[in-house]
Amino acid sequence: EYNLNNWGEESWKRNGFINIYAADILNTLSDSAVVGPSKIFSYKLMTDDHSGPICFASNGSEAFLTQVSHTKAKLFGKETFKPQLYRATLENKKWNVVEKLAMNDPEYSFGHPCLINGDSVLIFVSDRPGGKGGKDLFWVERAGDTWSEPKVLGDSLNSSGDEMFPTYHDGKLYFASNGHGGLGGLDMFYTEFKDGNWVAPRNLGDMINSSGDD
Secondary structure, three states: OOOHHHOOOOOOOOOOOOOOOEEEEHHHHHHHHEEOOOEEOOHHHHHOOOEEEEEEEEOOOOEEEEOOOOOOOOOEEEEEEOOEEEEEEEEEEEEEEEEEOOOOOOOOOOEEEEOOOOOEEEEEEEEEOOOOOOOOEEEEEEEOEEEEOOOOOHHHHHOOOOEEEEEOOOEEEEEEEOOOOOOOOEEEEEOOOOOEOOOOEOOOOOOOOOOOOO
């Protein structure tokens, strides 16, 4: 079993690769969604390393995704492969990776993209300098074909632990963290943007979270 907490760093040679899959939702009439068989979402987005997580722009023809870079960096005498962020577009019903985002740095990990504010702001996770420790939530704003310099997302969202897997829905930003207390391991939290700030994260409670990673 592959541990997502590794981001594919150093462990990719001995674990199965992460790829992006899709499945049709057959119905949602009961209390659970019933889905069909999963299949590779796009062979054009696959590499010989890890691909995913991914997020999509509202127009359905642009996506941002994590891929493990082939760029080799030396860390304590070992080769490491750091996840980086890429942009892909849909052309003639085929997805193609068109660029590696400028905020990447092969010395650090970048991943878990999440679009908000009409696709003008990209939230992501990184262990780059400037956070509070571990993996933190950062954001950049798009202006035409360029992105602003990364900034830490909010004053209260990051911790000395790890914040990962941001997902935005219906005005709320959901993410996993092991640094804000809770039931143990990674717990799921949510926050909202009010009066110019992200409010302190709230635990989703024991109906969702457990003593393991969530």
